[in-house]
Amino acid sequence: xxxxxxxxxxxxxxxxxxxxxxxxxxxxxxxxxxxxxxxxxxxxxxxxxxxxxxxxxxxxxxxxxxxxxxxxxxxxxxxxxxxxxxxxxxxxxxxxxxxxxxxxxxxxxxxxxxxxxxxxxxxxxxxxxxxxxxxxxxxxxxxxxxxxxxxxxxxxxxxxxxxxxxxxxxxxxxxxxxxxxxxxxxxxxxxxxxxxxxxxxxxxxxxxxxxxxxxxxxxxxxxxxxxxxxxxxxxxxxxxxxxxxxxxxxxxxxxxxxxxxxxxxxxxxxxxxxxxxxxxxxxxxxxxxxxxxxxxxxxxxxxxxxxxxxxxxxxxxxxxxxxxxxxxxxxxxxxxxxxxxxxxxxxxxxxxxxxxxxxxxxxxxxxxxxxxxxxxxxxxxxxxxxxxxxxxxxxxxxxxxxxxxxxxxxxxxxxxxxxxxxxxxxxxxxxxxxxxxxxxxxxxxxxxxxxxxxxxxxxxxxxxxxxxxxxxxxxxxxxxxxxxxxxxxxxxxxxxxxxxxxxxxxxxxxxxxxxxxxxxxxxxxxxxxxxxxxxxxxxxxxxxxxxxxxxxxxxxxxxxxxxxxxxxxxxxxxxxxxxxxxxxxxxxxxxxxxxxxxxxxxxxxxxxxxxxxxxxxxxxxxxxxxxxxxxxxxxxxxxxxxxxxxxxxxxxxxxxxxxxxxxxxxxxxxxxxxxxxxxxxxxxxxxxxxxxxxxxxxxxxxxxxxxxxxxxxxxxxxxxxxxxxxxxxxxxxxxxxxxxxxxxxxxxxxxxxxxxxxxxxxxxxxxxxxxxxxxxxxxxxxxxxxxxxxxx
Numbered sequence: 001x002x003x004x005x006x007x008x009x010x011x012x013x014x015x016x017x018x019x020x021x022x023x024x025x026x027x028x029x030x031x032x033x034x035x036x037x038x039x040x041x042x043x044x045x046x047x048x049x050x051x052x053x054x055x056x057x058x059x060x061x062x063x064x065x066x067x068x069x070x071x072x073x074x075x076x077x078x079x080x081x082x083x084x085x086x087x088x089x090x091x092x093x094x095x096x097x098x099x100x101x102x103x104x105x106x107x108x109x110x111x112x113x114x115x116x117x118x119x120x121x122x123x124x125x126x127x128x129x130x131x132x133x134x135x136x137x138x139x140x141x142x143x144x145x146x147x148x149x150x151x152x153x154x155x156x157x158x159x160x161x162x163x164x165x166x167x168x169x170x171x172x173x174x175x176x177x178x179x180x181x182x183x184x185x186x187x188x189x190x191x192x193x194x195x196x197x198x199x200x201x202x203x204x205x206x207x208x209x210x211x212x213x214x215x216x217x218x219x220x221x222x223x224x225x226x227x228x229x230x231x232x233x234x235x236x237x238x239x240x241x242x243x244x245x246x247x248x249x250x251x252x253x254x255x256x257x258x259x260x261x262x263x264x265x266x267x268x269x270x271x272x273x274x275x276x277x278x279x280x281x282x283x284x285x286x287x288x289x290x291x292x293x294x295x296x297x298x299x300x301x302x303x304x305x306x307x308x309x310x311x312x313x314x315x316x317x318x319x320x321x322x323x324x325x326x327x328x329x330x331x332x333x334x335x336x337x338x339x340x341x342x343x344x345x346x347x348x349x350x351x352x353x354x355x356x357x358x359x360x361x362x363x364x365x366x367x368x369x370x371x372x373x374x375x376x377x378x379x380x381x382x383x384x385x386x387x388x389x390x391x392x393x394x395x396x397x398x399x400x401x402x403x404x405x406x407x408x409x410x411x412x413x414x415x416x417x418x419x420x421x422x423x424x425x426x427x428x429x430x431x432x433x434x435x436x437x438x439x440x441x442x443x444x445x446x447x448x449x450x451x452x453x454x455x456x457x458x459x460x461x462x463x464x465x466x467x468x469x470x471x472x473x474x475x476x477x478x479x480x481x482x483x484x485x486x487x488x489x490x491x492x493x494x495x496x497x498x499x500x501x502x503x504x505x506x507x508x509x510x511x512x513x514x515x516x517x518x519x520x521x522x523x524x525x526x527x528x529x530x531x532x533x534x535x536x537x538x539x540x541x542x543x544x545x546x547x548x549x550x551x552x553x554x555x556x557x558x559x560x561x562x563x564x565x566x567x568x569x570x571x572x573x574x575x576x577x578x579x580x581x582x583x584x585x586x587x588x589x590x591x592x593x594x595x596x597x598x599x600x601x602x603x604x605x606x607x608x609x610x611x612x613x614x615x616x617x618x619x620x621x622x623x624x625x626x627x628x629x630x631x632x633x634x635x636x637x638x639x640x641x642x643x644x645x646x647x648x649x650x651x652x653x654x655x656x657x658x659x660x661x662x663x664x665x666x667x668x669x670x671x672x673x674x675x676x677x678x679x680x681x682x683x684x685x686x687x688x689x690x691x692x693x694x695x696x697x698x699x700x701x702x703x704x705x706x707x708x709x710x711x712x713x714x715x716x717x718x719x720x721x722x723x724x725x726x727x728x729x730x731x732x733x734x735x736x737x738x739x740x741x742x743x744x745x746x747x748x749x750x751x752x753x754x755x756x757x758x759x760x761x762x763x764x765x766x767x768x769x770x771x772x773x774x775x776x777x778x779x780x781x782x783x784x785x786x787x788x789x790x791x792x
Contacts, residue, residue, distance in 0.1 A: 032077060033074045033075065034074070034098055034099065034101050034102070035072060035073070035101045035353075035355055035398075036054075036072070036073055036101075036102050036104060037070070037071060037073075037101075037102075037104075037351070038070070038071060038106070039068075039105040040052040040071065040086065040105070040108060041106070042089075042107065042110075043107035043109040043110075043245075044109070044245065045241075045242075045244065045272075046244035046245055046269060047069075048065070048067075048068050048069025050065060050066070050069065051064055051086070051127070052065045052069065052084065052085065052086040052089075053083070053086070054071050054073065054084055055082070055085070056075065056080050056081070056082060058080055059401075061073070061402075062401065067238070068317075070349075070351070072354055072355055072357070073400075074398070074399070075401075077098060077099050077100075078097075080095070080098055081093065081094075082096055084106050084108065085108075088110060089111060091108075092106055094106075103354070126520075126571060128569050128571055129519075129521060129569050129570070130516070132450060132512055132513075133222060134222050134514075134525075134526055134582065135165075135221035135222050135526065135565055135584070136217060136220070137218045137220070138215060138217045139215065140215045141213055143159070144156055144210050145210055146670050146678075146680055147162070147668060147682060148723035148724055148747050148748075148749070149745070149749075149785070149787070150723075150747075150749050150783070151205075151254060151255055151257070151749075151783070151785050152252070152256060152745065152785045152786065152787030153205055153257055155208070156206060156208045156210060156213060156216055156237065157176065160216070160218055162666040162668055162682060162684060163634075163666070164638045165178060165179050165582075165584075165619065165638055166178050166220070166233075167638070167659060167661050167686065169689055170757070171719075171756050171780060175203065176232075177232075177659035178218075178220050178232040179640070180232075180586055180588075180615065180616075180619070180657075181617075182232070182536075183538075184538070185233070185561075186230055186232050186233045186234070187227060187228075188237070189236050189237060190237050190343055190345075191307070191321045191343070192347070192392065193323075193344065193345050194365045194388070195207065195323075195341055195343065196341065196365070196386055196549065197339065197341060200325070200327055201280075201327065207325050207341060208237060209259060209305060211251070211261040211278075212240060212261060212276035212303075212305035213238070213240065214238045214239060214241070216236065216237045216238070217234075217235075218233055218235050219233060219234040221526055221528065221565045222460075222512045222526030222527075222528055223510065223528050224406075224448055225446040225447065225448035225508070226408060226446055226448065228530060229412075229442065229444075229530075229531075229532060229534075230530065231531075231532045231559055231588060239274070240263070240274050240307065241274065241307060241309050241319070242264070242272035242308065243272055243274070244271065244272035246264065247262075247264035248263055248264065248738075248792060249791065250791035251791075252788065252790070253787060254785065254786075254787035254788075255786065257281070258279065258281070260277055261274065261277075262275050263275070267310075271309065271310040272308065273306070273308040274305075274307050275304075275306045276303075276305040277302070277304050277305075278302065280299075280300045280301055280302070281300065282299045286298075296332040297330060297331055297332060298328050298330045299329050300328055301325065301327040302325060302326060303323070304323070305321075305322070306321065306322050307319070308320050308321075314351075315352075316351075317349045318346075319346070319348075320344075320345070320347075322342075322343060322345070323341065323342065323343045323344075324340070324341075324342045326339070326340030327340065334374050335372070335373055335374070336371070337369070337370060337371040337372070338370050339368065339369040340367070340368065341366065341367050342365070343364065344364045345361060345363055347361045348360045348361075355399065356395065356396070356397050357395070357398075358395050359393075360391075361391065362389075362390075363390045363391070363392070365388055366386070366387040368385035369384050371383070372424055373424070374425075377428060377429045378428070379423060379424035379430070380421055380428060381422045381424045382419065382421050382422075383417075384417055384418055384419045384548055385417040386414070386417070388412050388413060388415065389413050390410065390411060392409070392410045392411075393408050393410075394406070394408040395407050395408055401452075402451065403450070403451050404449070404450045405447065405449050405450075406446075406447070406450075407447040408445070408446055409443075409444070409445045409446075410445075411443050412442040413439075413442075414438075414439065414440040415437060415439055416437060416438040416439070416440075416534075416549060416550065417437050418435040418438070418550065418602075419601060420432070420433070421433045421602055435602055436474065436604065437473075438470070439471040439472070439473075439474065440469060440470050440471055440534075440552075441468070441471060441500075442466070442468045442469075442533055443467050444465065444466040445464070446462065446463065447462045447463065448461070448462030448510065449462055456515060456516040458513070459511075459512070460510075460511070460512035460513075461511050461512070462509075463507055463508060463510060464507070465508070466506065466533075467503060467504070468504045468551075468552055469500050469502065469503045470500070470501055470502040470503075470551065470552075471499065472495030472497050472498060472499040473495065473497040473499075474494075474495045475492050476493045476501075476502075477489045477491070477604075477605060478490055478491035478492070478493070479608060487608040502554050504531075504557070506531060507529070508528070508529045508530055508531055509527070510528045511527045511528070513525050513526070520571045521568070521569065522568075523566075523567070525566050525567070526563075526565045527563070527564050528563055529560070529562050530563075532559040532560075534549055534550070534551050535549070535550055535556065535559070536549055536550075537549070537594075537609075537610075538600070548601070550607075553607070556592075556607050556610070557590045557612070558590060559589065559590045560590060561588045562586065562587055562588075564584065564586075565584040566582070566583050567582035568581050576628045577625065577626055577627075578623070578624070578625040578627065579624050580621075580623050581620065582621045583619070584618065584619055584621075585616070585618045586616065586618070588617075589614055591613055591615040591644055592611075592612060593646050593657075594609055594610050594611065595610070597706070598610070611646045611647060611648040611649050613644060613646025614646075615643065617643075618640065619638060619639060619640030620638070620639045620640075621636070621637075621638050622637045622638075623635070624636075631669065631671045631672075632669075633668040633670050634667075634668050635667045635668075636664075636665070636666045637663075637664070637665050637666075639662065640661065640662065640664070641656075641662060642657055642659070642660040643655065643656060643660070644657055650710060650711040655712050656690045657690065657712065658712055660712075661686045661689070662687040663685070664684075664685070665685040665686075666685075667682060668680075668682045669682070675729075676728060676730070676731075677728050678727045679724070679726055679727075680724070681722065681723065681724050684719070684721055685718065685719070685720040686718065687715070687719075688715040688716035688717050688719065689716050689719075690714070690716075691712060691714050691760060692710070692711050692714070693713070693774070694708055695709040716757050716760070717757055719756045719757075720756070721754055722751045722752060724748045725746070725747040726745070726747075727743055727745045728743060739792060741791050741792070742788065742789070742790040743790070744786070744788055745786065745787045746784070746785075746786050747787075748782065748784050749782070750783060752782075753781045753782040755778045756779075756780075758778060758779045759776075760775070760777065761774070761775050761777050
């Protein structure tokens with residue numbers, strides 16, 4: 001009944017929006033309307049410009065291009081002066097006598113600066129104030145590469161961790177913890193395909209090669225209705241489309257890895273490709289060792305990104321992209337493991353007319369992990385994987401410059417392979433053991449309306465309705481308890497292949513509002529509900545590759561999150577400076593944590609290892625950013641608190657999760673010393689992570705098991721670090737008929753050699769046998785690196 005009432009309210013709301021728009025047009029309603037639409041592209045490579053502006057001088061109105069560079073706006077017939085602009089590009093002005101529907105597609109050229117000053121932003125300069133969206137961060141490749149690097153490798157995830165509301169748990173991790181959410185509560189998309197493990201080298205690098213990336217948007221709250229399936233955030237990463245003007249390339253050689261990217265036209269102005277590869281080479285140096293034990297070790301990762309697109313006509317465009325990456329680590333022939341992701345995206349964009357736009361997408365994503373051990377007769381192989389196939393239909397209807405409707409349908413088929421153990425060789429003492437595969441179907445429909453009520457007041461409202469259904473072949477246990485209080489199976493239900501047997505569903509309302517106080521400041525507010533149907537079974541906070549994803553089922557309910565946020569946004573000195581402050585409060589139901597000493601691997605009864613409860617998070621986020629001039633960058637401060645309360649953990653009392661950090665400060669500075677020489681620095685400070693210390697130990701069945709009392713009751717020392725980077729661009733020259741630009745980069749990670757604790761290791765004291773002692777584990781001191789980057 002409540003769902004019906006909400007649906008009825010949404011229908012009334014949509015009808016009211018149409019009525020308000022009609023009334024706002026007044027006497028002009030009887031006049032004929034014509035539509036101006038088209039694409040704005042980069043003149044250098046033909047790629048669509050996202051967020052470019054089309055402004056109508058006489059009407060003081062306009063439109064912004066969508067993700068694919070498409071725009072549409074409706075006007076009364078007449079003569080208009082149009083301005084087409086994009087930050088960092090030369091503005092084009094055109095006078096148009098608009099008497100019928102018209103298509104105008106233009107290419108904008110990059111500005112050539114005559115001074116040392118730079119503009120470094122991925123957005124229109126006043127978007128901070130004007131946009132209806134709040135709680136969002138957008139970065140382009142230029143910003144990502146300007147940050148000091150670790151080992152010479154620019155990293156998207158590391159840069160995101162330097163923005164307000166997004167934190168890490170410590171050294172050497174690429175996990176994102178957004179506004180109190182855990183690592184599995186982030187929907188990470190690469191060209192719309194989900195990436196389930198974004199780590200290389202156990203978290204020291206992410207899987208995203210910055211040379212292949214166009215831009216990234218992170219939504220921390222007020223999520224658009226087209227996104228769903230996770231509670232905390234959406235990280236939407238878009239790959240470059242490829243240069244359809246001329247052949248070009250770029251790359252880099254560093255101490256840890258090398259990269260090479262090639263792109264060019266398949267048919268000029270109609271089709272293009274891009275291929276980008278990256279590989280580390282520690283294993284190549286290990287093979288040169290005189291020590292046979294060292295020589296037999298393997299340690300490397302690699303990435304391969306590829307994309308092509310074809311313009312089929314004025315109204316159709318086809319995209320095909322893919323990613324494949326893998327990590328390999330082995331110690332001789334005795335032990336080793338590997339993991340990797342694979343994604344592919346096939347997308348068709350179609351313009352039905354000047355008002356209606358459709359994006360149809362087919363997606364495939366897989367993550368798998370494998371491990372082997374050879375120790376005498378204890379030889380084994382273990383593997384697990386998760387894969388899904390999905391389809392999306394996303395429509396955009398540009399009713400008028402003041403009213404845009406987005407709606408669509410998404411479908412995902414999940415296959416979970418929790419784990420399989422097999423003997424490695426005939427002499428192994430192990431037998432095959434496998435946790436049965438799980439299958440599920442996830443569906444969602446959504447509608448979202450962007451409505452400018454008055455010139456100063458706008459609303460973004462809508463809803464998403466999602467459903468998650470378990471499928472056979474499967475078996476579901478019913479549990480009781482034995483005399484020791486341990487769970488035991490008392491009944492089993494069997495389901496045939498393809499049989500639906502359990503469904504969760506519900507509405508996810510989304511609401512955002514923006515009030516312009518004047519040309520340079522605004523107030524924004526948002527509310528969103530999200531549902532998450534798949535969960536990460538993990539005892540760690542770093543997102544190790546051995547962690548296993550499990551679906552909601554009759555024993556594991558979906559997680560539900562609600563968030564409200566309020567923000568004030570202000571720009572200064574002709575948009576040179578941006579300031580924002582946001583307050584948020586989030587409450588979450590059916591939150592998952594695990595009992596002490598939980599058994600998660602190869603456990604079909606993993607639901608009996610978890611505990612369910614609630615969580616809440618609140619915080620204040622401040623950010624001051626400078627976009628123009630010789631010196632650019634930002635400073636941010638986050639004050640936050642996160643707590644969980646779960647029966648069976650911490651005696652039922654509230655406790656802080658490991659990623660709870662009360663204070664977090666980040667400073668990013670880029671200074672252009674000369675046209676060829678630039679200096680960058682970043683500093684980060686965070687309250688120490690919360691950890692659980694054992695209070696004692698006891699023996700069960702001959703095994704020593706630690707005993708815990710207070711969950712995460714101890715704080716590690718505060719984390720802080722400064723990095724520096726110096727970049728020198730060499731003079732441009734011609735090589736084989738091509739313009740060639742090279743640059744040297746010197747980076748120093750952890751300049752003042754701060755010993756930041758990675759973990760706490762417990763061992764038995766040699767002086768006092770039987771007594772347990774704790775010791776801090778540190779990873780890095782000061783790490784210098786040098787790299788050479790080039791493009792042609």
